[in-house]
Amino acid sequence: MKVEYEKKDKLLILKITEEIDHHSCEKIKKRADYEIEIHIPKKVVFDFSNVNFMDSSGIGMIIGRYKLVKMFGGKMELINVKPSIKKILEMSGILKLISIEETGGSEFEKCI
Amino acid sequence: MKNVYENEMKLEFLSKSSNESFARITVAAFASQLDPSLEEIADIKTAVSEAVTNCIIHGYEEKEGIIKIKCKLFANSIEIEISDNGKGIEDIEKARQVLYTSKSELERSGMGFTIMESFMDEVKVESVLGVGTKVTMKKMIKVTDGIEEMKVRL
Ligand SMILES: Nc1ncnc2c1ncn2[C@@H]1O[C@H](COP(=O)(O)OP(=O)(O)O)[C@@H](O)[C@H]1O
Numbered sequence A: 001m002k003v004e005y006e007k008k009d010k011l012l013i014l015k016i017t018e019e020i021d022h023h024s025c026e027k028i029k030k031r032a033d034y035e036i037e038i039h040i041p042k043k044v045v046f047d048f049s050n051v052n053f054m055d056s057s058g059i060g061m062i063i064g065r066y067k068l069v070k071m072f073g074g075k076m077e078l079i080n081v082k083p084s085i086k087k088i089l090e091m092s093g094i095l096k097l098i099s100i101e102e103t104g105g106s107e108f109e110k111c112i
Numbered sequence B: 001m002k003n004v005y006e007n008e009m010k011l012e013f014l015s016k017s018s019n020e021s022f023a024r025i026t027v028a029a030f031a032s033q034l035d036p037s038l039e040e041i042a043d044i045k046t047a048v049s050e051a052v053t054n055c056i057i058h059g060y061e062e063k064e065g066i067i068k069i070k071c072k073l074f075a076n077s078i079e080i081e082i083s084d085n086g087k088g089i090e091d092i093e094k095a096r097q098v099l100y101t102s103k104s105e106l107e108r109s110g111m112g113f114t115i116m117e118s119f120m121d122e123v124k125v126e127s128v129l130g131v132g133t134k135v136t137m138k139k140m141i142k143v144t145d146g147i148e149e150m151k152v153r154l
């Protein structure tokens, strides 16, 4: 996972660089929680551009991080999500809570 | 119509989470003989990942055990059987319900069976408490035009 933090906007960008399953989730959860807890960001962006696979373990992982971010009063967003993964997210109903932004919003572009 | 093509493979591996990707990639590679679309391959990978993960987390509860996969190819479909000799499921109907999970403390979403059901055409679950669980899934693979033409000529 690649981590970027934009202090000015309190924006944390977590770019996942592997397939998301039960095996990889443990590592992803630990790192994401650590970064969220030390920065207390206003907004967390999960960048999925390098994620080619995700199963239902990913849904649990995203919901868990969402709860943590929300507890600190922040927002969460997913970007660059591939269609096969979007299908799973749609099925789970979590898109009612967390939005998918199509290919990096302007705010995000400025930060990278 | 008689099956134009039939093939079969079996796979046995330890219930380690590092084998989840090995299992789905191996089944997808075998399925590729049917010339499936990218979407069909993604569906198969996801369904296999769900079933194998369930054997590891729920069947064996992260203890060591053996997971078996049997895979059959037909002319335009694939059948995948994934089984464990773990703790078994008490109430299969309840287990298959959307969002039902017995392990919410592990951040499971309870979407596994729902994903298997929507990505595959048929999902059968057989389980005996203390003996194990077997999930059998079938998926039709749409034959692409080129192959259809070939079959007509044959
Ligand atoms: N192989 C298995 N052995 C024992 N119990 C299982 C197995 N597969 C599924 N289950 C039970 O069915 C429930 C639902 O499974 P699933 O839909 O994949 O959701 P999740 O894995 O997120 O809990 C599990 O919580 C578990 O109680």
Ligand SMILES: [Mg+2]
Binding pocket: A056, B050, B053, B054, B111, B112, B113
């Ligand atoms: Mg599951």
